[in-house]
Amino acid sequence: MATFEHRICRSLETDDTINTLDFYPGPTFAVLELLDHKDSRYFAKYLRKKRWLEITPDSHKKEKTYYWTRPPDDQLRDFEDTVPDWFYISGHYARTAGRSGMEGAVNHHLPAGFFNEPFHKAEWKTELNVSDSRSLHLQTEILDETDAREFSAVMKKAWLRSPYGENAHKKLEPDATDKDAVIASWLNLWQNPQDDVVLGSHTYAEVRGVLTGQHWDNVKVVMLVGCNTLTWTKTVFSDVFPNALILGYVNKNPANGTPHIKAFMKNLFKGISDPRDPRLSDHEHIARAWMDVHRRQRLAKSNRMAYMTTDRKVFAFDENDNVVEAGAASDITLRFDNGTWMFSKNAFVVKGNKMVRSDD
Amino acid sequence: MSKRKIKQGECIFSIAAERDVPWESIWNHPGNGELKQKRKLPNVLFPGDILFVPDLEIKEEGGDSEQKHTFRKKRPKTVLRLRLIYDGEPLKETKYRLIIDGHIFRGKTDTKGKLEQVIEATAREGILSVHGDSSKHKLLFGYLDPVETTSGLQARLNNLGFDAGKVDGDWGSLTRAGMQAFQLQKDELEKSSKPNDQTRNLLSKEYGS
Numbered sequence: 001m002a003t004f005e006h007r008i009c010r011s012l013e014t015d016d017t018i019n020t021l022d023f024y025p026g027p028t029f030a031v032l033e034l035l036d037h038k039d040s041r042y043f044a045k046y047l048r049k050k051r052w053l054e055i056t057p058d059s060h061k062k063e064k065t066y067y068w069t070r071p072p073d074d075q076l077r078d079f080e081d082t083v084p085d086w087f088y089i090s091g092h093y094a095r096t097a098g099r100s101g102m103e104g105a106v107n108h109h110l111p112a113g114f115f116n117e118p119f120h121k122a123e124w125k126t127e128l129n130v131s132d133s134r135s136l137h138l139q140t141e142i143l144d145e146t147d148a149r150e151f152s153a154v155m156k157k158a159w160l161r162s163p164y165g166e167n168a169h170k171k172l173e174p175d176a177t178d179k180d181a182v183i184a185s186w187l188n189l190w191q192n193p194q195d196d197v198v199l200g201s202h203t204y205a206e207v208r209g210v211l212t213g214q215h216w217d218n219v220k221v222v223m224l225v226g227c228n229t230l231t232w233t234k235t236v237f238s239d240v241f242p243n244a245l246i247l248g249y250v251n252k253n254p255a256n257g258t259p260h261i262k263a264f265m266k267n268l269f270k271g272i273s274d275p276r277d278p279r280l281s282d283h284e285h286i287a288r289a290w291m292d293v294h295r296r297q298r299l300a301k302s303n304r305m306a307y308m309t310t311d312r313k314v315f316a317f318d319e320n321d322n323v324v325e326a327g328a329a330s331d332i333t334l335r336f337d338n339g340t341w342m343f344s345k346n347a348f349v350v351k352g353n354k355m356v357r358s359d360d
Numbered sequence: 361m362s363k364r365k366i367k368q369g370e371c372i373f374s375i376a377a378e379r380d381v382p383w384e385s386i387w388n389h390p391g392n393g394e395l396k397q398k399r400k401l402p403n404v405l406f407p408g409d410i411l412f413v414p415d416l417e418i419k420e421e422g423g424d425s426e427q428k429h430t431f432r433k434k435r436p437k438t439v440l441r442l443r444l445i446y447d448g449e450p451l452k453e454t455k456y457r458l459i460i461d462g463h464i465f466r467g468k469t470d471t472k473g474k475l476e477q478v479i480e481a482t483a484r485e486g487i488l489s490v491h492g493d494s495s496k497h498k499l500l501f502g503y504l505d506p507v508e509t510t511s512g513l514q515a516r517l518n519n520l521g522f523d524a525g526k527v528d529g530d531w532g533s534l535t536r537a538g539m540q541a542f543q544l545q546k547d548e549l550e551k552s553s554k555p556n557d558q559t560r561n562l563l564s565k566e567y568g569s
Contacts, residue, residue: 003496007503007515007527009403009569010373011441017403018568022521023493024447051523274541275523
């Protein structure tokens with residue numbers, strides 16, 4: 001709870017001596033940080049310096065709130081009553097999950113959201129129990145079946161890190177000992193999904209329903225700093241924040257997002273000193289400042305920056321670095337590094353009660 | 361008669377209450393003519409201002425001996441008058457709670473967002489809460505400096521929502537930004553890097569004192 005101090009005078013008997021107090025504290029912001037704090041700390045520091053009011057719940061202002069430690073179960077609930085003008089949400093990003101009977105849930109699944117590493121592992125184990133014995137779930141959102149090298153790298157990573165991954169290949173090929181051979185067979189499966197063996201890249205939100213259990217009509221801008229935040233589950237965010245401009249990525253964001261945030265803030269506040277300047281709530285100005293990080297500063301991976309407007313349209317860079325309409329909230333929007341796109345409402349289909357990649 | 365150097369938080373009302381003297385007899389005292397000319401309003405003085413405070417006048421009342429006589433002493437009260445707005449719009453008919461010296465006052469603003477409360481002339485601080493606003497607002501009574509001073513300018517700008525930084529009397533970039541934001545909002549004001557009379561006058565008028 002913020003406390004404001006007002007120096008006032010006692011009034012005379014005449015009506016013209018009165019103290020006028022404007023309770024509007026200027027723009028407010030809150031930060032939900034689930035992993036690396038560098039970018040969000042810079043964001044918050046910059047805005048505080050610009051005399052914006054931070055209303056992040058106190059429990060989330062600790063530097064290491066979520067990094068490799070599991071938060072108290074109710075800690076995220078603090079955000080339910082937090083309604084800032086700007087919401088900064090950062091961390092690993094989970095797209096939707098495929099489960100039995102969830103046909104069409106790819107871009108609508110409510111629990112989708114952000115999570116941190118340790119909790120992800122716990123969710124991974126849970127998922128093993130409910131999965132088909134022959135299925136394998138990868139910690140990845142790489143879906144480019146043409147990129148075998150990337151696929152293999154992810155598979156190896158999953159193999160080494162995940163308690164599930166270590167033994168998963170035995171389900172597919174119980175006698176296999178050659179990892180490369182197993183990965184090759186997985187890759188083949190990935191490119192040619194079958195009904196009896198399923199590969200899915202399912203990840204889950206850390207705490208479900210916190211950001212999706214309500215509608216925040218008053219939030220004007222949401223920054224989603226994580227990989228592929230404007231690739232999956234865009235409908236979820238457009239439903240939750242119906243009046244917000246949503247800034248995010250249509251591919252992996254940099255491991256350290258701070259340079260992007262720094263450049264964005266510089267663009268946003270250029271020539272502006274008053275925290276109440278109307279340009280700071282003008283979606284056009286804000287979106288331009290976001291995309292200028294690529295157009296002007298040309299930072300690494302900045303060509304993956306994108307935004308979604310309140311009419312549920314997604315805009316991103318094409319291969320010629322022009323900002324183009326890149327689908328709608330209901331689409332799956334994939335941007336590959338070579339600048340090509342994949343838009344599809346049916347990037348996945350449900351077969352045998354499992355979510356698999358479709359062939360179209 | 362004694363001379364009194366004004367401290368932060370004091371004004372004619374609080375001194376009058378403390379010395380049991382009607383405030384008018386202090387303010388209209390010939391010794392305060394120059395101060396009156398300079399500050400214009402008795403409720404807004406500046407720390408360091410010199411005030412002449414007349415001595416108590418002895419008044420005699422007749423009365424029979426062996427009788428009980430009742431004398432009633434007037435406790436001076438002052439009025440706290442606030443106009444509450446949110447981003448330019450009045451907070452109409454909004455419930456509020458005001459805590460001053462342990463007393464809780466509850467009420468509702470009028471249709472123009474005005475709140476009026478009789479308070480002790482010696483009260484220094486209060487906490488105001490308004491329905492629908494989770495913030496607490498600390499009110500420092502008598503701490504408002506004249507608009508001619510930098511601290512007076514800062515306080516008025518802050519109260520009107522133009523963030524001028526800490527009320528410390530130092531003219532810095534934050535104060536300048538707050539003042540320029542105010543100037544930008546008022547078309548009739550000349551844009552300047554330092555406060556001019558035109559800005560001060562309009563600020564004082566907008567603020568209400």
